[in-house]
Amino acid sequence: MLNIFKKTLLLFFVLLYFSSCSKRASKISESPDVPGGAATSVSNDAPGDASVGAADADREAFIEDFWRWSFGDAGLPEELSRKVADSAAQGPDFIMDLLAVLETDSSLYKLVDKTHALSNGYAPSDLVELTGGSYRITRRDLMLRKAAASSLEEMAAAAKADGVTLTVGSSYRSQQYQVEVYNRNVREMGQEAADRESAKPGYSQHQTGLVVDFSPIDDSFADTAAGKWVLAHAGRFGWSISFPDGYEKATGYRWESWHYRYVGKELVYFIDTHFGGIQQYALQFIEAWIASSGE
Ligand SMILES: [Zn+2]
Incomplete structure:
Protein backbone atom coordinates (compact mmCIF):
# COMPACT_ATOMS: atom_id res chain seq x y z
CA MET A 1 0.00 0.00 0.00
CA TYR A 109 -12.26 -0.10 -5.44
CA LYS A 110 -11.44 -3.80 -5.75
CA LEU A 111 -11.98 -5.01 -9.30
CA VAL A 112 -14.26 -8.05 -9.31
CA ASP A 113 -15.27 -9.13 -12.79
CA LYS A 114 -15.21 -12.06 -15.21
CA THR A 115 -11.43 -12.38 -14.90
CA HIS A 116 -10.79 -10.98 -11.40
CA ALA A 117 -11.99 -13.13 -8.52
CA LEU A 118 -12.21 -12.43 -4.82
CA SER A 119 -9.91 -14.51 -2.66
CA ASN A 120 -11.33 -18.01 -2.37
CA GLY A 121 -14.15 -18.18 0.16
CA TYR A 122 -14.07 -14.42 0.85
CA ALA A 123 -16.83 -13.22 3.16
CA PRO A 124 -17.09 -9.68 4.56
CA SER A 125 -16.91 -9.41 8.35
CA ASP A 126 -19.33 -6.54 8.88
CA LEU A 127 -22.52 -7.75 7.19
CA VAL A 128 -25.77 -6.43 8.61
CA GLU A 129 -29.27 -7.60 7.90
CA LEU A 130 -31.47 -5.39 5.73
CA THR A 131 -34.67 -4.86 7.62
CA GLY A 132 -36.24 -2.31 5.30
CA GLY A 133 -36.46 1.19 6.72
CA SER A 134 -37.20 3.67 3.98
CA TYR A 135 -37.01 0.89 1.38
CA ARG A 136 -38.87 -2.35 0.84
CA ILE A 137 -37.38 -5.83 0.81
CA THR A 138 -38.66 -8.83 -1.13
CA ARG A 139 -37.24 -11.46 1.22
CA ARG A 140 -36.01 -11.83 4.78
CA ASP A 141 -32.38 -12.91 4.40
CA LEU A 142 -30.90 -9.83 2.69
CA MET A 143 -27.56 -8.53 3.96
CA LEU A 144 -25.04 -5.81 3.09
CA ARG A 145 -21.85 -4.49 4.61
CA LYS A 146 -22.50 -1.85 7.23
CA ALA A 147 -21.41 1.21 5.21
CA ALA A 148 -23.42 0.11 2.18
CA ALA A 149 -26.48 -0.61 4.30
CA SER A 150 -26.49 2.82 5.93
CA SER A 151 -25.90 4.56 2.62
CA LEU A 152 -28.77 2.55 1.11
CA GLU A 153 -31.06 3.76 3.88
CA GLU A 154 -29.97 7.36 3.29
CA MET A 155 -30.58 7.02 -0.45
CA ALA A 156 -33.96 5.37 0.03
CA ALA A 157 -35.06 8.13 2.41
CA ALA A 158 -34.16 10.73 -0.23
CA ALA A 159 -36.09 8.74 -2.86
CA LYS A 160 -39.07 8.53 -0.51
CA ALA A 161 -38.97 12.29 -0.05
CA ASP A 162 -39.29 12.51 -3.84
CA GLY A 163 -42.27 10.13 -3.74
CA VAL A 164 -40.33 7.09 -5.00
CA THR A 165 -40.07 3.75 -3.17
CA LEU A 166 -36.96 1.63 -3.67
CA THR A 167 -37.28 -2.14 -3.33
CA VAL A 168 -34.28 -4.40 -2.78
CA GLY A 169 -34.54 -7.83 -4.40
CA SER A 170 -31.03 -9.20 -3.88
CA SER A 171 -27.86 -8.18 -2.03
CA TYR A 172 -24.97 -10.15 -0.49
CA ARG A 173 -24.44 -13.62 -1.89
CA SER A 174 -22.03 -16.05 -0.33
CA GLN A 175 -19.72 -18.04 -2.56
CA GLN A 176 -21.78 -21.15 -1.80
CA TYR A 177 -25.00 -19.43 -2.80
CA GLN A 178 -23.40 -18.26 -6.06
CA VAL A 179 -22.48 -21.89 -6.78
CA GLU A 180 -26.19 -22.73 -6.65
CA VAL A 181 -27.31 -19.72 -8.75
CA TYR A 182 -24.67 -20.35 -11.40
CA ASN A 183 -25.31 -24.08 -11.63
CA ARG A 184 -29.05 -23.53 -11.88
CA ASN A 185 -28.55 -21.00 -14.71
CA VAL A 186 -26.24 -23.37 -16.57
CA ARG A 187 -28.82 -26.13 -16.22
CA GLU A 188 -31.69 -23.94 -17.38
CA MET A 189 -30.11 -21.87 -20.13
CA GLY A 190 -26.78 -23.47 -21.03
CA GLN A 191 -23.23 -22.34 -20.28
CA GLU A 192 -23.01 -19.39 -22.69
CA ALA A 193 -26.25 -17.70 -21.66
CA ALA A 194 -25.52 -18.43 -17.99
CA ASP A 195 -22.20 -16.58 -18.28
CA ARG A 196 -23.94 -13.47 -19.63
CA GLU A 197 -26.46 -13.53 -16.80
CA SER A 198 -24.52 -14.62 -13.76
CA ALA A 199 -21.00 -14.76 -12.43
CA LYS A 200 -18.98 -17.87 -11.71
CA PRO A 201 -18.59 -18.44 -7.96
CA GLY A 202 -15.87 -16.12 -6.60
CA TYR A 203 -16.30 -13.70 -9.49
CA SER A 204 -19.55 -12.05 -8.41
CA GLN A 205 -19.69 -8.45 -7.21
CA HIS A 206 -22.52 -9.63 -4.94
CA GLN A 207 -19.99 -11.55 -2.84
CA THR A 208 -18.40 -8.21 -1.81
CA GLY A 209 -21.49 -7.35 0.24
CA LEU A 210 -21.55 -3.96 -1.46
CA VAL A 211 -24.13 -4.65 -4.18
CA VAL A 212 -27.88 -4.45 -4.46
CA ASP A 213 -30.22 -5.58 -7.18
CA PHE A 214 -33.27 -3.37 -7.08
CA SER A 215 -36.58 -5.04 -7.75
CA PRO A 216 -37.94 -5.95 -10.25
CA ILE A 217 -34.69 -7.68 -11.24
CA ASP A 218 -35.32 -7.52 -14.98
CA ASP A 219 -35.28 -5.09 -17.89
CA SER A 220 -38.56 -3.51 -16.84
CA PHE A 221 -36.78 -1.87 -13.85
CA ALA A 222 -35.20 0.81 -16.08
CA ASP A 223 -38.61 2.28 -16.93
CA THR A 224 -40.01 2.30 -13.39
CA ALA A 225 -39.99 5.47 -11.28
CA ALA A 226 -37.42 3.79 -9.02
CA GLY A 227 -35.23 2.86 -12.00
CA LYS A 228 -35.18 6.42 -13.29
CA TRP A 229 -34.65 7.90 -9.83
CA VAL A 230 -31.74 5.61 -9.01
CA LEU A 231 -30.03 6.23 -12.34
CA ALA A 232 -30.20 9.97 -11.74
CA HIS A 233 -29.38 10.13 -8.01
CA ALA A 234 -27.49 7.02 -6.83
CA GLY A 235 -24.10 8.66 -7.40
CA ARG A 236 -24.81 11.30 -4.75
CA PHE A 237 -24.91 8.50 -2.18
CA GLY A 238 -21.84 6.65 -3.42
CA TRP A 239 -23.59 4.06 -5.62
CA SER A 240 -22.61 3.28 -9.19
CA ILE A 241 -24.29 1.20 -11.92
CA SER A 242 -21.93 -1.69 -12.68
CA PHE A 243 -23.16 -2.89 -16.07
CA PRO A 244 -24.46 0.08 -18.05
CA ASP A 245 -26.21 -0.10 -21.40
CA GLY A 246 -23.84 -0.62 -24.34
CA TYR A 247 -20.76 -1.79 -22.39
CA GLU A 248 -21.10 -5.57 -22.47
CA LYS A 249 -17.74 -5.87 -24.20
CA ALA A 250 -16.04 -3.98 -21.38
CA THR A 251 -17.91 -5.40 -18.38
CA GLY A 252 -18.67 -8.91 -19.67
CA TYR A 253 -22.31 -8.49 -18.69
CA ARG A 254 -25.34 -7.37 -20.60
CA TRP A 255 -27.06 -4.19 -19.41
CA GLU A 256 -28.33 -4.60 -15.84
CA SER A 257 -30.33 -1.48 -14.98
CA TRP A 258 -31.03 -2.88 -11.49
CA HIS A 259 -27.49 -3.76 -10.29
CA TYR A 260 -25.67 -1.07 -8.29
CA ARG A 261 -22.42 -1.29 -6.37
CA TYR A 262 -21.58 0.90 -3.38
CA VAL A 263 -18.16 2.36 -4.16
CA GLY A 264 -18.21 5.51 -2.00
CA LYS A 265 -18.57 9.13 -3.04
CA GLU A 266 -14.86 9.59 -3.79
CA LEU A 267 -14.87 6.80 -6.34
CA VAL A 268 -18.15 7.92 -7.91
CA TYR A 269 -16.56 11.33 -8.44
CA PHE A 270 -13.43 9.73 -9.94
CA ILE A 271 -15.52 7.53 -12.26
CA ASP A 272 -17.74 10.39 -13.43
CA THR A 273 -15.02 12.99 -13.82
CA HIS A 274 -12.28 10.97 -15.48
CA PHE A 275 -13.82 7.76 -16.85
CA GLY A 276 -17.04 8.90 -18.49
CA GLY A 277 -19.19 7.36 -15.75
CA ILE A 278 -18.03 3.81 -16.49
CA GLN A 279 -17.18 2.03 -13.23
CA GLN A 280 -15.45 -0.86 -15.00
CA TYR A 281 -12.87 1.42 -16.67
CA ALA A 282 -12.00 3.24 -13.44
CA LEU A 283 -11.61 -0.05 -11.56
CA GLN A 284 -9.44 -1.49 -14.35
CA PHE A 285 -7.25 1.60 -14.19
CA ILE A 286 -6.86 1.42 -10.39
CA GLU A 287 -6.08 -2.30 -10.63
CA ALA A 288 -3.32 -1.61 -13.18
CA TRP A 289 -2.09 1.34 -11.13
CA ILE A 290 -1.72 -0.81 -8.03
CA ALA A 291 -0.12 -3.66 -10.00
CA SER A 292 2.45 -1.30 -11.52
CA SER A 293 3.35 -0.07 -8.02
CA GLY A 294 4.81 -3.50 -7.40
CA GLU A 295 2.27 -4.63 -4.83
ZN1 LIG B 1 -26.84 -8.14 -9.44
Whole structure:
Protein backbone atom coordinates (compact mmCIF):
# COMPACT_ATOMS: atom_id res chain seq x y z
CA MET A 1 0.00 0.00 0.00
CA LEU A 2 2.83 2.37 0.87
CA ASN A 3 4.24 2.02 -2.64
CA ILE A 4 1.01 3.19 -4.23
CA PHE A 5 1.07 6.32 -2.11
CA LYS A 6 4.73 6.97 -2.84
CA LYS A 7 4.14 6.60 -6.53
CA THR A 8 1.01 8.75 -6.46
CA LEU A 9 2.69 11.48 -4.43
CA LEU A 10 5.71 11.48 -6.72
CA LEU A 11 3.41 11.94 -9.68
CA PHE A 12 1.60 14.69 -7.83
CA PHE A 13 4.81 16.70 -7.40
CA VAL A 14 5.83 16.15 -11.00
CA LEU A 15 2.45 17.49 -12.10
CA LEU A 16 2.69 20.47 -9.75
CA TYR A 17 6.07 21.25 -11.27
CA PHE A 18 4.66 21.14 -14.81
CA SER A 19 1.65 23.23 -14.01
CA SER A 20 3.79 25.86 -12.25
CA CYS A 21 6.11 25.92 -15.30
CA SER A 22 3.29 26.50 -17.71
CA LYS A 23 1.63 29.08 -15.44
CA ARG A 24 4.88 31.02 -15.18
CA ALA A 25 5.36 30.72 -18.91
CA SER A 26 1.91 31.94 -19.77
CA LYS A 27 2.27 34.87 -17.33
CA ILE A 28 5.45 35.91 -19.07
CA SER A 29 3.96 35.69 -22.53
CA GLU A 30 0.80 37.55 -21.51
CA SER A 31 2.63 40.47 -19.91
CA PRO A 32 3.09 43.35 -22.39
CA ASP A 33 6.15 44.71 -20.48
CA VAL A 34 8.21 41.63 -20.99
CA PRO A 35 10.06 41.13 -24.24
CA GLY A 36 8.76 38.00 -25.83
CA GLY A 37 5.21 38.76 -24.74
CA ALA A 38 3.31 39.87 -27.83
CA ALA A 39 6.23 38.92 -30.03
CA THR A 40 6.64 35.33 -28.79
CA SER A 41 5.88 33.75 -32.10
CA VAL A 42 8.59 35.65 -33.98
CA SER A 43 11.27 36.12 -31.36
CA ASN A 44 13.17 32.96 -30.63
CA ASP A 45 15.31 34.26 -27.81
CA ALA A 46 12.42 35.54 -25.68
CA PRO A 47 12.67 34.07 -22.18
CA GLY A 48 8.96 33.16 -22.04
CA ASP A 49 9.17 31.24 -25.27
CA ALA A 50 11.92 28.86 -24.23
CA SER A 51 10.18 27.98 -21.01
CA VAL A 52 6.83 27.38 -22.75
CA GLY A 53 8.53 25.14 -25.30
CA ALA A 54 10.42 23.15 -22.69
CA ALA A 55 7.40 22.70 -20.46
CA ASP A 56 5.29 21.58 -23.42
CA ALA A 57 7.89 19.12 -24.64
CA ASP A 58 8.37 17.76 -21.12
CA ARG A 59 4.66 17.44 -20.71
CA GLU A 60 4.29 15.60 -24.01
CA ALA A 61 7.02 13.17 -22.94
CA PHE A 62 5.43 12.83 -19.55
CA ILE A 63 1.99 12.00 -21.02
CA GLU A 64 3.62 9.36 -23.18
CA ASP A 65 5.41 7.79 -20.19
CA PHE A 66 2.40 8.06 -17.94
CA TRP A 67 0.27 6.41 -20.58
CA ARG A 68 2.60 3.46 -20.95
CA TRP A 69 3.34 3.25 -17.23
CA SER A 70 -0.18 3.16 -15.91
CA PHE A 71 -2.43 2.25 -18.76
CA GLY A 72 -0.45 -0.44 -20.51
CA ASP A 73 -2.10 -3.20 -18.50
CA ALA A 74 -5.39 -1.51 -17.75
CA GLY A 75 -7.00 -2.81 -20.94
CA LEU A 76 -8.85 0.45 -21.54
CA PRO A 77 -9.91 1.51 -25.01
CA GLU A 78 -6.93 3.42 -26.39
CA GLU A 79 -8.87 6.61 -26.99
CA LEU A 80 -10.01 6.65 -23.37
CA SER A 81 -6.53 5.98 -21.95
CA ARG A 82 -5.09 8.86 -23.94
CA LYS A 83 -7.88 11.16 -22.81
CA VAL A 84 -7.35 10.21 -19.17
CA ALA A 85 -3.55 10.45 -19.44
CA ASP A 86 -3.94 13.86 -21.00
CA SER A 87 -6.28 15.08 -18.28
CA ALA A 88 -3.88 13.65 -15.68
CA ALA A 89 -1.06 15.71 -17.18
CA GLN A 90 -3.05 18.97 -17.11
CA GLY A 91 -2.54 19.43 -13.39
CA PRO A 92 -2.91 17.81 -10.01
CA ASP A 93 -6.70 17.28 -10.05
CA PHE A 94 -6.56 13.72 -11.38
CA ILE A 95 -3.97 12.69 -8.81
CA MET A 96 -5.81 14.40 -5.97
CA ASP A 97 -8.97 12.54 -7.00
CA LEU A 98 -7.06 9.25 -7.25
CA LEU A 99 -5.46 9.81 -3.83
CA ALA A 100 -8.88 10.46 -2.32
CA VAL A 101 -10.04 7.09 -3.69
CA LEU A 102 -6.94 5.22 -2.48
CA GLU A 103 -7.52 6.55 1.03
CA THR A 104 -10.90 4.82 1.21
CA ASP A 105 -11.48 1.17 2.19
CA SER A 106 -9.62 -0.81 -0.49
CA SER A 107 -12.53 -3.20 -0.95
CA LEU A 108 -14.54 -0.28 -2.40
CA TYR A 109 -12.26 -0.10 -5.44
CA LYS A 110 -11.44 -3.80 -5.75
CA LEU A 111 -11.98 -5.01 -9.30
CA VAL A 112 -14.26 -8.05 -9.31
CA ASP A 113 -15.27 -9.13 -12.79
CA LYS A 114 -15.21 -12.06 -15.21
CA THR A 115 -11.43 -12.38 -14.90
CA HIS A 116 -10.79 -10.98 -11.40
CA ALA A 117 -11.99 -13.13 -8.52
CA LEU A 118 -12.21 -12.43 -4.82
CA SER A 119 -9.91 -14.51 -2.66
CA ASN A 120 -11.33 -18.01 -2.37
CA GLY A 121 -14.15 -18.18 0.16
CA TYR A 122 -14.07 -14.42 0.85
CA ALA A 123 -16.83 -13.22 3.16
CA PRO A 124 -17.09 -9.68 4.56
CA SER A 125 -16.91 -9.41 8.35
CA ASP A 126 -19.33 -6.54 8.88
CA LEU A 127 -22.52 -7.75 7.19
CA VAL A 128 -25.77 -6.43 8.61
CA GLU A 129 -29.27 -7.60 7.90
CA LEU A 130 -31.47 -5.39 5.73
CA THR A 131 -34.67 -4.86 7.62
CA GLY A 132 -36.24 -2.31 5.30
CA GLY A 133 -36.46 1.19 6.72
CA SER A 134 -37.20 3.67 3.98
CA TYR A 135 -37.01 0.89 1.38
CA ARG A 136 -38.87 -2.35 0.84
CA ILE A 137 -37.38 -5.83 0.81
CA THR A 138 -38.66 -8.83 -1.13
CA ARG A 139 -37.24 -11.46 1.22
CA ARG A 140 -36.01 -11.83 4.78
CA ASP A 141 -32.38 -12.91 4.40
CA LEU A 142 -30.90 -9.83 2.69
CA MET A 143 -27.56 -8.53 3.96
CA LEU A 144 -25.04 -5.81 3.09
CA ARG A 145 -21.85 -4.49 4.61
CA LYS A 146 -22.50 -1.85 7.23
CA ALA A 147 -21.41 1.21 5.21
CA ALA A 148 -23.42 0.11 2.18
CA ALA A 149 -26.48 -0.61 4.30
CA SER A 150 -26.49 2.82 5.93
CA SER A 151 -25.90 4.56 2.62
CA LEU A 152 -28.77 2.55 1.11
CA GLU A 153 -31.06 3.76 3.88
CA GLU A 154 -29.97 7.36 3.29
CA MET A 155 -30.58 7.02 -0.45
CA ALA A 156 -33.96 5.37 0.03
CA ALA A 157 -35.06 8.13 2.41
CA ALA A 158 -34.16 10.73 -0.23
CA ALA A 159 -36.09 8.74 -2.86
CA LYS A 160 -39.07 8.53 -0.51
CA ALA A 161 -38.97 12.29 -0.05
CA ASP A 162 -39.29 12.51 -3.84
CA GLY A 163 -42.27 10.13 -3.74
CA VAL A 164 -40.33 7.09 -5.00
CA THR A 165 -40.07 3.75 -3.17
CA LEU A 166 -36.96 1.63 -3.67
CA THR A 167 -37.28 -2.14 -3.33
CA VAL A 168 -34.28 -4.40 -2.78
CA GLY A 169 -34.54 -7.83 -4.40
CA SER A 170 -31.03 -9.20 -3.88
CA SER A 171 -27.86 -8.18 -2.03
CA TYR A 172 -24.97 -10.15 -0.49
CA ARG A 173 -24.44 -13.62 -1.89
CA SER A 174 -22.03 -16.05 -0.33
CA GLN A 175 -19.72 -18.04 -2.56
CA GLN A 176 -21.78 -21.15 -1.80
CA TYR A 177 -25.00 -19.43 -2.80
CA GLN A 178 -23.40 -18.26 -6.06
CA VAL A 179 -22.48 -21.89 -6.78
CA GLU A 180 -26.19 -22.73 -6.65
CA VAL A 181 -27.31 -19.72 -8.75
CA TYR A 182 -24.67 -20.35 -11.40
CA ASN A 183 -25.31 -24.08 -11.63
CA ARG A 184 -29.05 -23.53 -11.88
CA ASN A 185 -28.55 -21.00 -14.71
CA VAL A 186 -26.24 -23.37 -16.57
CA ARG A 187 -28.82 -26.13 -16.22
CA GLU A 188 -31.69 -23.94 -17.38
CA MET A 189 -30.11 -21.87 -20.13
CA GLY A 190 -26.78 -23.47 -21.03
CA GLN A 191 -23.23 -22.34 -20.28
CA GLU A 192 -23.01 -19.39 -22.69
CA ALA A 193 -26.25 -17.70 -21.66
CA ALA A 194 -25.52 -18.43 -17.99
CA ASP A 195 -22.20 -16.58 -18.28
CA ARG A 196 -23.94 -13.47 -19.63
CA GLU A 197 -26.46 -13.53 -16.80
CA SER A 198 -24.52 -14.62 -13.76
CA ALA A 199 -21.00 -14.76 -12.43
CA LYS A 200 -18.98 -17.87 -11.71
CA PRO A 201 -18.59 -18.44 -7.96
CA GLY A 202 -15.87 -16.12 -6.60
CA TYR A 203 -16.30 -13.70 -9.49
CA SER A 204 -19.55 -12.05 -8.41
CA GLN A 205 -19.69 -8.45 -7.21
CA HIS A 206 -22.52 -9.63 -4.94
CA GLN A 207 -19.99 -11.55 -2.84
CA THR A 208 -18.40 -8.21 -1.81
CA GLY A 209 -21.49 -7.35 0.24
CA LEU A 210 -21.55 -3.96 -1.46
CA VAL A 211 -24.13 -4.65 -4.18
CA VAL A 212 -27.88 -4.45 -4.46
CA ASP A 213 -30.22 -5.58 -7.18
CA PHE A 214 -33.27 -3.37 -7.08
CA SER A 215 -36.58 -5.04 -7.75
CA PRO A 216 -37.94 -5.95 -10.25
CA ILE A 217 -34.69 -7.68 -11.24
CA ASP A 218 -35.32 -7.52 -14.98
CA ASP A 219 -35.28 -5.09 -17.89
CA SER A 220 -38.56 -3.51 -16.84
CA PHE A 221 -36.78 -1.87 -13.85
CA ALA A 222 -35.20 0.81 -16.08
CA ASP A 223 -38.61 2.28 -16.93
CA THR A 224 -40.01 2.30 -13.39
CA ALA A 225 -39.99 5.47 -11.28
CA ALA A 226 -37.42 3.79 -9.02
CA GLY A 227 -35.23 2.86 -12.00
CA LYS A 228 -35.18 6.42 -13.29
CA TRP A 229 -34.65 7.90 -9.83
CA VAL A 230 -31.74 5.61 -9.01
CA LEU A 231 -30.03 6.23 -12.34
CA ALA A 232 -30.20 9.97 -11.74
CA HIS A 233 -29.38 10.13 -8.01
CA ALA A 234 -27.49 7.02 -6.83
CA GLY A 235 -24.10 8.66 -7.40
CA ARG A 236 -24.81 11.30 -4.75
CA PHE A 237 -24.91 8.50 -2.18
CA GLY A 238 -21.84 6.65 -3.42
CA TRP A 239 -23.59 4.06 -5.62
CA SER A 240 -22.61 3.28 -9.19
CA ILE A 241 -24.29 1.20 -11.92
CA SER A 242 -21.93 -1.69 -12.68
CA PHE A 243 -23.16 -2.89 -16.07
CA PRO A 244 -24.46 0.08 -18.05
CA ASP A 245 -26.21 -0.10 -21.40
CA GLY A 246 -23.84 -0.62 -24.34
CA TYR A 247 -20.76 -1.79 -22.39
CA GLU A 248 -21.10 -5.57 -22.47
CA LYS A 249 -17.74 -5.87 -24.20
CA ALA A 250 -16.04 -3.98 -21.38
CA THR A 251 -17.91 -5.40 -18.38
CA GLY A 252 -18.67 -8.91 -19.67
CA TYR A 253 -22.31 -8.49 -18.69
CA ARG A 254 -25.34 -7.37 -20.60
CA TRP A 255 -27.06 -4.19 -19.41
CA GLU A 256 -28.33 -4.60 -15.84
CA SER A 257 -30.33 -1.48 -14.98
CA TRP A 258 -31.03 -2.88 -11.49
CA HIS A 259 -27.49 -3.76 -10.29
CA TYR A 260 -25.67 -1.07 -8.29
CA ARG A 261 -22.42 -1.29 -6.37
CA TYR A 262 -21.58 0.90 -3.38
CA VAL A 263 -18.16 2.36 -4.16
CA GLY A 264 -18.21 5.51 -2.00
CA LYS A 265 -18.57 9.13 -3.04
CA GLU A 266 -14.86 9.59 -3.79
CA LEU A 267 -14.87 6.80 -6.34
CA VAL A 268 -18.15 7.92 -7.91
CA TYR A 269 -16.56 11.33 -8.44
CA PHE A 270 -13.43 9.73 -9.94
CA ILE A 271 -15.52 7.53 -12.26
CA ASP A 272 -17.74 10.39 -13.43
CA THR A 273 -15.02 12.99 -13.82
CA HIS A 274 -12.28 10.97 -15.48
CA PHE A 275 -13.82 7.76 -16.85
CA GLY A 276 -17.04 8.90 -18.49
CA GLY A 277 -19.19 7.36 -15.75
CA ILE A 278 -18.03 3.81 -16.49
CA GLN A 279 -17.18 2.03 -13.23
CA GLN A 280 -15.45 -0.86 -15.00
CA TYR A 281 -12.87 1.42 -16.67
CA ALA A 282 -12.00 3.24 -13.44
CA LEU A 283 -11.61 -0.05 -11.56
CA GLN A 284 -9.44 -1.49 -14.35
CA PHE A 285 -7.25 1.60 -14.19
CA ILE A 286 -6.86 1.42 -10.39
CA GLU A 287 -6.08 -2.30 -10.63
CA ALA A 288 -3.32 -1.61 -13.18
CA TRP A 289 -2.09 1.34 -11.13
CA ILE A 290 -1.72 -0.81 -8.03
CA ALA A 291 -0.12 -3.66 -10.00
CA SER A 292 2.45 -1.30 -11.52
CA SER A 293 3.35 -0.07 -8.02
CA GLY A 294 4.81 -3.50 -7.40
CA GLU A 295 2.27 -4.63 -4.83
ZN1 LIG B 1 -26.84 -8.14 -9.44
